[in-house]
Amino acid sequence: MDITEVIRTTFACREWTEDPVSDETLARILEHARFAPSGGNRQGWRVIVVRDPDTRAAIAQAAERPARRYVAMQMAGEGPWNAAFPSSVTDESAADVRVPRRLVDTYVDAPVLLAICVDLGVVASVDKELDRVGVISGASIYPFVWSVLLMARNEGLGGVLTTIPIANEPELKSLLNLPDHYAVCAFLPLGVPKRQLTRLKRGPVEGFTTIDRFDGESFGG
Numbered sequence: 001m002d003i004t005e006v007i008r009t010t011f012a013c014r015e016w017t018e019d020p021v022s023d024e025t026l027a028r029i030l031e032h033a034r035f036a037p038s039g040g041n042r043q044g045w046r047v048i049v050v051r052d053p054d055t056r057a058a059i060a061q062a063a064e065r066p067a068r069r070y071v072a073m074q075m076a077g078e079g080p081w082n083a084a085f086p087s088s089v090t091d092e093s094a095a096d097v098r099v100p101r102r103l104v105d106t107y108v109d110a111p112v113l114l115a116i117c118v119d120l121g122v123v124a125s126v127d128k129e130l131d132r133v134g135v136i137s138g139a140s141i142y143p144f145v146w147s148v149l150l151m152a153r154n155e156g157l158g159g160v161l162t163t164i165p166i167a168n169e170p171e172l173k174s175l176l177n178l179p180d181h182y183a184v185c186a187f188l189p190l191g192v193p194k195r196q197l198t199r200l201k202r203g204p205v206e207g208f209t210t211i212d213r214f215d216g217e218s219f220g221g
């Protein structure tokens with residue numbers, strides 16, 4: 001597949017056929033993804049291929065509470081789980097919200113489930129002293145995560161970058177036996193897509209690009 005096509009068509013796939021994903025295919029995907037960049041080329045990624053059904057069920061279970069909050073925040077007109085504005089939603093106020101199964105079942109249903117973690121001991125988190133939520137640490141792991149998804153697409157597979165269970169990270173860390181200085185970054189369910197989606201909905205360049213300043217003249221378009 002041509003790189004432009006891969007970039008423009010890698011969609012969030014949450015339903016798969018029964019077809020298995022071979023270890024050879026998975027190994028090939030990881031073999032290419034390892035060329036992703038990371039701060040100082042420290043390559044702090046760690047991949048866990050989660051096969052144990054009980055572990056997968058526990059990950060799905062960990063997604064329930066934060067997924068319920070996510071939906072309740074959406075219903076309250078908030079940007080779910082945003083770190084810029086306070087939320088009016090609590091576990092109690094969200095208790096009766098129905099969780100969409102697609103936010104939970106993927107961890108159990110997918111032919112392959114990868115847990116992607118990062119060693120915070122090697123990541124340069126240059127924004128760690130700022131008075132806002134850290135975002136730079138993610139820049140040393142999500143290029144790798146995205147490369148896995150792009151390479152999966154190139155192999156005819158589909159997956160989705162998911163994070164919702166990570167609101168319960170302490171539970172997940174003991175489940176996966178992670179050392180303290182590791183963070184859980186994403187769960188990637190992967191498999192052969194049940195159906196294809198090739199026209200992704202994304203805003204145009206001129207909607208997010210300006211010249212010289214945030215409020216500068218629009219670029220593009």
Ligand SMILES: Cc1cc2nc3c(=O)[nH]c(=O)nc-3n(C[C@H](O)[C@H](O)[C@H](O)COP(=O)(O)O)c2cc1C
Binds near residue numbers: 014103163164200201
């Ligand atoms: C940082 C991040 C976190 C995400 N977390 C979840 C998640 O927990 N569960 C889920 O089903 N999808 C999750 N997604 C997938 C997004 O919903 C999806 O990428 C987006 O809606 C675009 O979908 P599309 O490519 O099919 O248009 C996440 C995506 C990103 C980039």
